Amino acid sequence: MQPETDAPLASLTTLRLGGPARRLHTATTTDSVLATVRAADEQGTPLLVLGGGSNLVVGDDGFPGDVLRIATTGLRVDGTDLSVEAGVPWDDVVTAAVAAGLSGIECLAGIPGSTGATPVQNVGAYGQEVAETITSVEVYDRTERGVRSLTAAECRFTYRHSVFKGDDRFVVLRVCFRLRDDAGRSAPIRYAELARTLGVEPGERVPVAAARAAVLGLRRGKGMVLDPADHDTWSAGSFFTNPILTHDAFAELTARTARHLGPDVAPPCYPSGADHVKTSAAWLIERAGFAKGYGQGRARISTKHTLALTNRGRASTEDLLTLAREVRDGVHETFGVTLVNEPVLINAKL
Numbered sequence: 001m002q003p004e005t006d007a008p009l010a011s012l013t014t015l016r017l018g019g020p021a022r023r024l025h026t027a028t029t030t031d032s033v034l035a036t037v038r039a040a041d042e043q044g045t046p047l048l049v050l051g052g053g054s055n056l057v058v059g060d061d062g063f064p065g066d067v068l069r070i071a072t073t074g075l076r077v078d079g080t081d082l083s084v085e086a087g088v089p090w091d092d093v094v095t096a097a098v099a100a101g102l103s104g105i106e107c108l109a110g111i112p113g114s115t116g117a118t119p120v121q122n123v124g125a126y127g128q129e130v131a132e133t134i135t136s137v138e139v140y141d142r143t144e145r146g147v148r149s150l151t152a153a154e155c156r157f158t159y160r161h162s163v164f165k166g167d168d169r170f171v172v173l174r175v176c177f178r179l180r181d182d183a184g185r186s187a188p189i190r191y192a193e194l195a196r197t198l199g200v201e202p203g204e205r206v207p208v209a210a211a212r213a214a215v216l217g218l219r220r221g222k223g224m225v226l227d228p229a230d231h232d233t234w235s236a237g238s239f240f241t242n243p244i245l246t247h248d249a250f251a252e253l254t255a256r257t258a259r260h261l262g263p264d265v266a267p268p269c270y271p272s273g274a275d276h277v278k279t280s281a282a283w284l285i286e287r288a289g290f291a292k293g294y295g296q297g298r299a300r301i302s303t304k305h306t307l308a309l310t311n312r313g314r315a316s317t318e319d320l321l322t323l324a325r326e327v328r329d330g331v332h333e334t335f336g337v338t339l340v341n342e343p344v345l346i347n348a349k350l
Contacts, residue, residue, distance in 0.1 A: 002065070003226055012050060012069065015236050015310075018058025018346070021048070021067035022191050028071050029171055030085070034100040034147070036068045037140055038173055043087045047130070048346060049171055051114030052089065053228075055121060055236055059347035060317045072118055072173075077102075086116025090123070093177075098163055098208045102179035103187045104133040107194065109212040110219040112226045112237070116172035120164040120326040121342065122157045126215050127190030130177075131157035137164075137274050138174040147173065159272070160241050160342060186211040190192040194218065223304035231312050238307040239324060242282040243337050250277045261287060268337075281331075281339055282306040290327050299323045317348055324350055 007024035010016050025133030027033040027148050040047040050056070072087035076102055084093050094109045107126035115284070118130045119137050134157075137150045150170075156163045180187065185205040189195045195202045197214045219225045223232035245253065250269065257267050272278040285290075285306050293303040298315035300323070302308035310321055328339045328350070341350050 007067070008055075009050075009062060012173070013053035013056050013058060013236075014234065015053075015057060015320065016234050017060075017311055017320060018056075019060050019225065020067055021063045024067045024069065026069045026071055026258040028073070028087070030072060033068065033070055033072065033086075033171065033173065034140055036066070037142065038099045038145075038328065040066045040068075041142055047168070047254060049168070050115040051086065052112055054111075054113035055117060055343045057236060057320065057341075057343050057345050057348055059174045059345075061347055063347055068171075070114065070172075080179045080181050082111045082179065084175050084177070085116045086114060086172045086174060088115045089113075090115050093233070094212065097177075097179055098212050101181065101184040101208060103182055103185065104128070104179040104206050104246045105130070105177070105213040106186050106208045107189075107191070107215050109215045110225045115175050119155055119157075119162055119172065119175055121160050122162050124160070126194045128187065129157070130175075131155070131162075133179055134175060135178045137172055138176075139164075139172055140269070141170060143169050159244060161246055165344075184208055188237025201252075221304065222307060223302045223310075230324050231307070232304050232310055234311040234313075235302060235308040238281070238305075238342050239309045239341045240307060240339040242281045242327070243284070243339065244272050244276050244278050245337070246276055249337075250279065253279065253335055253337060257287075260334055279337075282335060284331045284335055284339070285327055288327075290330060294327075297323070297325055301327070320349055321348060 003025045005023055006020045009018040027035045039224050048063050048067045050067055050069045071086045072085040074085040075135055076090050086099050090111055092103050093115055102284050107128040121132045122129050128276040167280045184207055186208045188203045198206050226287050227233045250253050253267055255267055268280040268283050270278045292306055294301040297319055298312050298318040302310045309320055
């Protein structure tokens with residue numbers, strides 16, 4: 001496996017942004033993944049592990065070290081258990097599960113990126129999260145210098161977070177899932193928009209293939225299914241996470257909303273544990289004056305989805321971050337809530 005030098009990274013990310021890597025290694029086997037990581041650690045070389053590039057914002061100066069692109073393959077279905085190599089595209093896993101009549105990840109269809117990235121940010125959409133079905137994650141532990149298997153509990157999954165996020169100790173090698181065999185029926189439909197699309201009440205079940213197809217339709221309508229010809233899909237998905245607030249902080253948000261938008265308007269509110277509530281980042285962004293399509297430059301809010309910041313074809317990473325700062329600061333000024341970026345920033349700061 002010979003690395004490429006001064007290799008462009010933009011083409012390896014869904015945003016099509018970012019400068020070059022000093023060296024780019026593409027690993028198609030677990031052994032080559034381990035060899036690259038160990039060599040970088042022994043030499044003290046900075047290492048960036050790259051999957052599908054769908055949740056990554058790389059700075060314009062690129063990455064001054066080794067980039068390891070994991071391109072391993074292999075997906076095994078054993079009853080309701082799935083064992084998937086980290087480099088397998090995530091939507092291939094959903095497609096295989098649905099073809100086998102298994103439920104639990106059908107609402108995660110169309111999400112770009114690799115399987116190895118899904119536990120990192122506890123990927124979720126339309127009422128499902130991978131934390132609900134992951135049984136274990138096989139990793140290389142760079143501290144202990146060995147391969148180990150982490151249970152779901154050891155992954156410490158929370159909303160869009162895990163033990164892996166923000167820490168480069170673990171390199172994901174393989175993810176194991178346990179799904180359900182409910183005679184080809186989906187898990188109960190939790191997400192109201194999806195239920196309306198399917199023509200059912202929340203809590204009802206539908207064929208898993210129908211759930212997948214409906215999710216794909218909804219995602220395409222929001223520019224969330226990657227299309228090289230459509231700049232509205234040149235994004236990292238949702239750029240900001242939905243804020244999780246204490247009850248006191250949400251009360252302050254409600255008061256600010258009433259002052260700004262009128263006494264009959266209230267922010268969305270969803271339970272998030274005993275002590276917190278979740279509200280909608282998209283709702284806050286729109287009410288702070290940032291509509292779909294906002295922006296005049298080379299980076300703009302998607303015309304289809306308020307949470308997606310897009311590269312219109314010739315943007316730089318700094319163009320995108322300038323827009324992100326404007327949105328973040330505008331929401332804070334209006335509502336007193338600080339939005340947090342969902343994608344990982346590499347050699348870049350918000």
